[in-house]
Amino acid sequence: MPELPAPRVRAAHVEDDAELALLDRLTWSHLHAVMPEPRPPYPPFFDERHSPEDCLVAELGDSLAGYLSLGFPTPLESNRHVRQIQGLAVAEEARGRGVGRALVRAAVEESRRRGARRITLRVLGHNAPARALYAAEGFAVEGILPGEFLLEGTYVDDVFMGRAL
Numbered sequence: 001m002p003e004l005p006a007p008r009v010r011a012a013h014v015e016d017d018a019e020l021a022l023l024d025r026l027t028w029s030h031l032h033a034v035m036p037e038p039r040p041p042y043p044p045f046f047d048e049r050h051s052p053e054d055c056l057v058a059e060l061g062d063s064l065a066g067y068l069s070l071g072f073p074t075p076l077e078s079n080r081h082v083r084q085i086q087g088l089a090v091a092e093e094a095r096g097r098g099v100g101r102a103l104v105r106a107a108v109e110e111s112r113r114r115g116a117r118r119i120t121l122r123v124l125g126h127n128a129p130a131r132a133l134y135a136a137e138g139f140a141v142e143g144i145l146p147g148e149f150l151l152e153g154t155y156v157d158d159v160f161m162g163r164a165l
Contacts, residue, residue, distance in 0.1 A: 005060055005061055006098065006102070007058040007059065007060055007065055007066075007094075007097065007098055007099045007102040007103075008058065008059045008060075009056055009057070009058050009059075009102050009103060009106040010056070010057060010059070011052065011053065011055070011056060011057075012046075012052040012053075012055035012056065012057045012067065013052055014046065014052050016045075016052070016055075016057060016064065017044050017045045017046050017052075018045075019064050020045040020046075020055070020057070020064070020067055021042060021043075021044060021045040023064060023066070023067065023089055023091055024038070024045060024067075024087075024089060025038050025042065026091070026092070027089040027090070027091065027092070030151040030152050031124065031126065031127050032088075032089075032123070032124060032127050032130060034124070034149050034151065049071070050069055050071070050086075050087075054069060054070045054071055055067055055068070055069050055070070056068045056070070056103055056106050056107060056110065058090075058094075058099045058102055058103050060094055060097065060099070063091075063094075064091070065090060065091050065094035065097070065099045066088070066089055066090035066091060066094060066099040066100065066103055067087070067088070067089055067103070068085060068087065068088045068103040068104065068106070068107050069085070069086045069087035069088075070083050070084070070085060070086065070107055070110065070111065071083070071084050071086040072084060073120060081115070081116055081117045081118065082116060082117070082118045082119070082120060083107075083111040083114065083116040083118075083119050083120075084119070084120045084121060084122075085104070085107055085119065085120070085121035086121075088100060088103060088104070088130070090103075100130075100133050101133060101136075101137065104133065104134065104137045105137065107119065108137070108138075108163075108165065111165055112165045116165055117164065117165055118162055118163070118164055118165060119139075119162065119163060119165055120142070120160065120161065120162035121134065121139065121160075121161050121162070122158055122159065122160055122161075123159050123161060124149070124151075124156050124157070124158065124159070125144065125156055125157030125158070125159050126154075126156050126157075131159065131161075134161050135161075137163075138163045139161040139162060139163045140161060140162065140163065141159055141160070141161055142160045142161060142162045143159075143160040144157050144158070144159050144160070145157060145158040145160075
């Protein structure tokens with residue numbers, strides 16, 4: 001059996017917009033999304049809050065396998081030393097191939113490179129696979145807002161996780 005290629009992570013390019021927007025729609029689920037399911041007309045992936053410079057993409061061979069968006073938790077200057085993972089998606093056919101792990105590790109390194117001292121994220125309480133990945137990569141639960149979201153008739157916790165860099 002041939003060995004599968006490892007994911008290659010790189011900074012996003014403006015030209016990735018359409019493919020990232022499609023991946024975002026194809027991976028939408030209430031397992032990780034609190035926003036309603038996207039409907040046409042679909043917005044571009046990049047906007048004034050999310051630029052290509054703040055997005056990492058993973059490729060397997062020639063195909064885009066996933067992305068991770070980095071941002072700041074607040075607009076406050078006193079909070080600029082903290083970066084936040086604000087989106088992570090892996091294509092269905094690429095799951096179980098180390099794509100999410102490669103993206104999280106790259107986000108930690110990129111945040112360090114940019115001078116951050118901490119990296120945080122929010123994850124839904126029922127998203128056990130994502131929580132396990134983050135915990136395995138050194139993130140700890142730092143707070144829980146019980147029942148913060150009502151998704152498909154079920155109240156779901158909002159879990160805050162973080163780690164030092």
